[in-house]
Amino acid sequence: MKLKRTLFTFALIFSIALVAPAQQFRALVFSKTAGFRHQSISDAVVALKKMGKTQVFSVYTTEDAGEFTDEKLAKYDVVILTTTTGTIFNAEQKAAFQRFVQSGKGVVGIHSATDTEYEWPWYNKMIGAYFLSHPAQQTLRLDVVDQTHPSTWHLPKNWLWTDELYEFREINPDIKVLIKADESTYKVARGNGENHPMAWYHEFDGGRVFYTALGHVESAWEEDDFLKHLYGGIWYAATGEPYK
Template identity: 90%
Template sequence: MNLKKSLLTLGLIFSIALVAPAQQFRALVFSKTAGFRHQSISDAVVALKKMGKTHVFSVYTTEDASVFTDENLAKYDVVILTTTTGTIFNAEQKAAFQKFVQSGKGVVGIHSATDTEYEWPWYNKMIGAYFLSHPAQQTLRLEVVDQNHPATWHLPKNWLWTDELYEFREINPDIKVLVKADESTYKVAKGNGDNHPMAWYHDFDGGRVFYTALGHVESAWEDPDFLKHLYGGIWYAATGHPMK
């Protein structure tokens, strides 16, 4: 009887393995902070794990920078810098991260990923800009200037949004802007003027990079439009599929 039960259990496990979906790609969600820590990080990690289940990609979450080695990063297709801050990598980890990008892999930056690694010029060019300032949380008009990217396919031309609204310095002129802030619709801190990018992408050093400044507020991580926006960027960075 025990043998029959064992065989039945093995058969069930085998059947489940046969029907389990293959993962599209593997994502490393990295949320280490060495500066300000956002309360929304825990919401982000939960949402990204759920996103992985919904869209059939694997998610590994950590705040341990020691995972940034050549051998370990080779397991992943995309690194998602989830509201990181400050100096979070040592020299060896920086070198491994650069090799990861140069091998044709993807990077996604969320919100304060631009408030990270201020003394690393490669990182500045890769992520696309550095954080400058922000006013109080407000509602504004976001202008979707490029609807031909998977991060913006679903968005209207005018997107009403409430968040902590980043302003930037040292903006890489090679980034391709997807979404801009309309500064006439809210009170700025220092401002970026008519060209105030809030989401962008670009090919960089052999890899693909997507960044969105949104995601400070916890409610963003339950918002369907934001989550579709983010998943489109992740899918692009991880797979490199052509945009239509």
């Protein structure tokens, strides 16, 4: 009787394993801050965990930069820099992160990922720009200039949005801009002029990078269009689809 019960339990576990969905890819959600800390980080982590369940990819969240070793990073397909700020890596962690990208993996930067690692030139080129300034939170017209990317497939050409609107310096000229801010529709701080990028992607040093400046306000993390925008960027960075 005991043997039958054991065999039944084993068969049940095996059958569950067979029907459990395979994960599309593995994401490291990293939200360490060494500067300003956004209140929306907790909302972002919750939303990304939920997104992983809905879109069938695995999510591991941490603020421990000790995860950035060759051995640990090998487990992931994409690193999602979730509103990070300041100097968050030591020399060994930087080197491991570079090798991760060079191995063909992906990086996603959200909002203040551009307010991070100001003294690391490789990072500046990789993430695409550095934060310069921002005005008060406002509503504006976002101009979706490329609707062929998975992060923008669902978006209208004119997207009305409310957020903390980043302005940038040291913009990598090789980034492929997806969304621009229409500065005629809001009060700028310093501004970037007619070419004010708000979301972009590019291939860099062997890997794939997607960045969106959106996501400062907590309500963004419950907004379908933003979450679809972000998931499209994550999917691209993790898999290269449809740009292999």
